[in-house]
Amino acid sequence: MDNMLHDIFIQEAEENLEILENLIITLEETPDDSDTINEAFRAIHSLKGGAGLAGFSSIKDFAHIVEDLFENIRNGSLSITEDLISVILNAMDILKLMIANIKEGLDADEGVETEGTEKEIRAILGSMNENPGSREEEKKEDKKGKRLFYLSLEYGKDLFLTGIDPLMFLSDLASRGTILAAEAFFEDVPEPDEFDPESMYLQWKIFYETEMNEKELTDIFCFVIDESNLAFTDLTALKEKGESMDRYTVRNMGADELEFRKAPAEASAVDESGTAGSADRRKGDRRTGEISDEDVPMDRRQGDRRKTDRRKVGTVDSYIRVPTDKLEKIFNTVSELLISQARLNMLTEEHEDILPDSFSTVTDSLKNITQILQEQVTSLRMMNLGSTFDRFKRVVRDMASERGKKIRLNLSGQDTELDKNMIEKLNDPLKHLVRNCIDHGIETTEERLKLGKSEEGHLELAAYLESGKVVIEVSDDGRGINRQKLLDKAEERGIISKDTRLNDGEILNLIFHPGLSTAEAITDLSGRGVGMDVVKSSINELHGNVDIISGEGTGTTFKLYLPLTLAILDGMLISIGAEKYIIPTLSILEIFRPEAVHLKSVSGGEELIFFRGNYIPMIRLHRIFNISEAILEPSEAEVIVINSGGIKAAILVDNVLEQYQIVLKSLQKNFRKVEHISSATILGDGDVALIVDIQSLVKTKQQAK
Amino acid sequence: MKTIFAVDDSPTARASIEYTLSKAGFQVVLAEDGVKALEKIPSTPQIDVFLFDVNMPNMDGITLIKEVRKLGDHKFTPILFLTTESQESKKMEGKAAGASGWVVKPFDPEQLIAVISRFAGE
Known part of the structure; x- marks a missing residue:
């Protein structure tokens, strides 16, 4: 029980701290908002109460003095100043450390320096000429005897x-x-x-x-x-x-x-x-x-109370907390079920002549039920981006004040839902993009004023759904990406040669090249060499793409395109020779059969194809995977135009068979990394289809150039 | 078995109330705020004692006490509320709203069981 209570407390405490932190930031802007003050009081109050119940007395005691602060803010005897906010934020950090400690199984106050902040708080409380922190203990007079x-x-x-x-x-x-x-x-x-x-x-x-x-x-x-x-x-x-x-x-x-x-x-x-x-x-x-x-x-109620059925009352609350690994197991089981169900369907079709009619009715309904089950299980893993976004309020505030910049953060689309597993993996890339915007994008106040821009820089985090994908935008109204600088640097570092001709999208994509950083001064947070390339690869791992839109002088927008969930991949099942592959729909722009006039060969053996007014490279998938008996003549085959991080390419395949939903089991588990293949799935007929890793394909193509 | 209907927005508090009281042989029904509690009370066939936290979002404990007292079925059901030592004024407010008593939070499990038992007539 203790452990369970501890876990519940830790989770609750983390939530409360997050809520508090955001409320405090809000308070800094609207110091008189009584709703915010009350909410903050309640959050620290529950934290204190929870710590007491879970037996973490050092957390309880510390939270107590913080609660006293809020009590005084609430009753108006303490007004909010920048200094007070800083003290409270320090206190939050201490509480966070304490929670982190107990999470590790350590004592809450192990290595945590509480004294300074505690003194500060007591000084603030003391200056109001009372010390609500101390309470009198009543001594029991202990007289025995009747x-x-x-x-x-x-x-x-x-x-x-x-x-x-x-x-x-x-x-x-x-x-x-x-x-x-x-x-x-x-x-x-x-x-x-x-x-x-x-x-x-x-x-x-x-x-x-x-x-x-x-x-x-x-x-x-x-x-x-x-x-x-x-x-x-x-x-x-x-x-x-x-x-x-x-x-x-x-x-x-x-x-x-x-x-x-x-x-x-x-x-x-x-x-x-x-x-x-x-x-x-x-x-x-x-x-x-x-x-x-x-x-x-x-039993006084028995007189007027109807004799109700005193069946057992459920003790379940409207929410129950379930460890994610349990969900994961259910999910894996459902995916097994889906495969079995698909195989059953195939078999039913194959042996239609010998099976009774009622058989297909059953398999059909099984199919529907499995699909509903799968959707429901998927929805269990969905979480909104609210807390992910909210976390940036503090990050931006701290970073901006460190850099001496004035930045206003706008958030929108916090209720957009994504797979919980993905949300966790998005934190770091988003943090990096935000830091990048603050460090390199948004100018200092003086610079901005000189340029005739508003004194305050704007940073925006937005999320929305766009044709079945989740789009997350990180944008600033800063100086934008200097293409020439980027090109010079890439050349200087030997990433591109002098005569490499790149289009705008390709130039901007250089920013994701490992080791390329255009910041003149390396700051402690961004510009450490690893950075943007990690952002890109982590988004790619999530089967997502990154697009950059940047106007010099007007700002940069990073657009992350992500699938709703990692567990299900929408793909196109294609065939080349006797092999079947799946190309993730997320990357597909268009599928068509090219005409001979649309094709062009250039020196070096590269083939280009005309697509919407431009020539884009064509990749023969059969060559990449060494497949014999593939259709060699493009006008008899089909091409799939894909977009990976702003770079377009056409993939030549024999046939596009059908749209396919792949339920991915734990990604890249039981799976040896194969070049250009991200994963595999079992098709309804029992065949294995490999899922093409578009990002790695395009990367190789780029390098070949 | 006596049924205790407890309302607290803090999962930790709910867990520890449930643990403490069910160990003491009570049936525990939980809700996480006043609004949810009011939805759940009519469908709960037997409630012997209510236990409400005071500080809750959506609907605070004091309002909840008033609302429950309006329900015919629970006009006389004991209602206890959880309050901290620092909230002396809350005790009076709670009493005025129709509460039967209070339990100081964070509670000592034995004390909670004792108080609940008194009111549940155990």
Whole structure:
């Protein structure tokens, strides 16, 4: 349980910290927004509470003083300044470290320097002339020995309306001491026509013997003490001194007589007089006055409650947390199911003549169900980009202030959904692109003003769906990519030769070349040599593409095209000779049968094909994969025009067979890396089809150039 | 078996409430905020004690207490709310809204069981 609780707490804490961080950034812009303040308070409050429950006292204590800060912000005694925000952000970082520690199984405060920030916070709190952090511990006076009390219990009229049963108190008293005598008073009970069954009319007088002190006794009644008129008189001293206790009576019996009676018998002295004053509890409650454990249950609701079916109530909440590897397993199983189902369909078609008609009805419905199942399982893995995007608020803020730049971040399309696995893998590439925009794209404030641009640079993260793909844009309104500089550098580093002719898309794509960085000064974050090429390869690993649009002086946009999920790949099944391949639909621009006039050979044996006003290179797939018996004449075959990161090429294939949805099992597991092949799938007929790695194809083509 | 209907937006709190109370022999039904709780209460055949967190999104615990008190079935059902030591004023607010009592948060499991048992009449 502890582990489970820890895991839940860690997850919750991380979410809360993320929420908090964003709220704090929002607060910096709109310091007076009470909704934001309340929400932030609630987040740190839950974090504190959770830490307490999960047993992380150092986190709880630290979160506590942060909560005090927010409490004071909330009640207006502390106003938000830039310094305060910085202190809070520091505190957030500390909490993050602590959470990271416990995630690693370490002590929360291991190696975490909390003292400085804690002092700062205490100083802030202290300057408001009170220290809500410290609380007084009440010392219990520990007097042993039995005490005799005379209790007079007059409850408020509305007692029932707060769900309290006065018998509860009697039962409590009985369990912690001995009720020597008790009497219920009916004096306040009105005539039947004035009787309100929802009001409390009874009072009690009780002789009570207990080891509790007055404070502990009061605690039993703490929930009602304000609305009730309760008196606890400690008769112990009187009794010890032998003084008269005659004025304290219960059932006309003075306290003096108590000694002569036996306590247990007296406990039942309440008998019928203890019956409650509310009508709905009369029934079946005749003996409520008898204070014994089994008679006290509050079955008062049975009177007015319909006899409901008391079947077991599910304990499941509307959400359950499931470890992702469990989902992964379900997903793999579903993909096996899909393959089996496809094979079954093929077999059914093949043997149609010998199978009864009803057979195909069953296989058809199986097909539908499997498809629905697959869609549903896929949707389980979808998450929106909200938290991914939100994280950048802090990143951008920190980076901008470090670089002395003013940057406004705009986010849109946070509710766009993507496979959870992909979202995780997108963090780094996105971070890199954002850093790149801040470091190299957006100019310093002085530069911007000189150029007549707005003082504040703009950075935008946008996500949207476009014809079945998710597009994520990272754009800035900075200086844009300097093509000449890029070309010079590429030449200088021997990446291209002097006479290489490149079109604009190809030039911009040089930015993704390993080791090419055009920044004049290398900063600590971007420009470390590894960078843009890693961005590109990680996007490619996600079966996605990157496009660059850049206007010199007006800014750069990186467009990431991604499939909705990694688990399913939309592809075109093609054939070359006897082989079958799949080309991912994401990269396909167009499929057509070329005419001889559209083809052109250039020196070096390269073949070009005319496509939308331009010549693009043609790749003979049969040559790449060494397939004999392929159709050699393009005008008798088909070409698939693909786009990989702005570079277009036409792939020559024999036939385009059909559109195919491939359910990919764990990617690149059980799979040896083969050149130009990204993965493999089993087709319905049991054949294996290889999935063509378009990016690597285009890359080789580029290098060959 | 007595049923406790607990509402808390914090998953950690929900998990620990569920763990603590079910170990003590209670049936626990959970909801994560006031709005969801109000949806779920009518379809829950038996509720012996309510346990609400005060600070919750969508609908706070105090409002939830008022709403539950409006439901005929639960006019007299005990409602406890979870509050922190620092929220002294909340206790009064909760009482005024119709709560039966409160439990200090973070709670001591034994204390929670004790208080719930009292109200559940166990």
